[in-house]
Amino acid sequence: MTGQRSDARYNYARILAVAEVEVATHGAQASLEQIARTAGVGSATVRRHFPTRKALLEAVFKQRIHALSDLAESLGAEDDSRAALLTWLRELLDYSVAARGLADALSYEPLGDDSAPDSCATVLVEAVAPLLRRAVADECVREDVTVHDLLTVVVGIALATESHPDAAVQAERAFRLSVEGLSPKGT
Structure with a gap:
């Protein structure tokens, strides 16, 4: 500018x-x-x-996306790598639910190597990758989980709950289910 x-x-x-x-x-x-x-x-x-609509959405979400990137960096110093990863994913989900349109924008933005270097998706992928690598290395997240898997779960939950009267509560419930699984504790 x-x-x-x-x-x-x-x-x-x-x-x-x-x-x-x-x-x-x-x-x-x-x-x-x-x-x-x-x-x-x-x-x-x-x-x-x-x-393009995508260019407008990128500009709208840019500041908060960079704040999420900064959060990921600070969470990298946490002792519990799984908790750090889940904290970051929850923040992304909370923002995706509150800022209607982010999940939509991410759902039609490719999360591959062909994304623009400063796009929302690229910034998010680069932010969460170290948190995931550390959680995998600490053996508290399965080694076959990818950054794209995590972002797909968050985007999917945000899109599925955005029209619900209490979207934040429903999104948190769906997130908890995806993290904890369907089995009762101890089984």
Whole structure:
């Protein structure tokens, strides 16, 4: 954004602020036309700053995704590697449920090596990978579990519960079931 005219920087900030509210309310399918109207700009201005819906969603979620990355780094120093991994996954799930649209954005963003280096998915993969490696090395997570498996579980839970009246409670229940399994303790 450096080198842009002040009105372009203002429009970018205004569009992004409106988009954050619209995405929180309507999820990833928030109307780009409504965002433009509310921001007081034309649709072409929105598309000039954010050529695709994915680009807009990436910008909306970028700050929180980087906070999740920072959290993963700090959790790497925890003694209990399984608890550290689960803490991070819960934070990702909580944010995915609260910030409607993130799970949607991640569900259609490839989690492979062809993702952009600063995309939400790439940042999340790079953040959680060391936590998973450590938990596997400590033999408290199965060695065949992958980062993509973990992100798929979180995204799936967030998508499955987002329309529930008490989405956060249902998401936590589904997460607990996926972590603990279906068997009663001791069996």
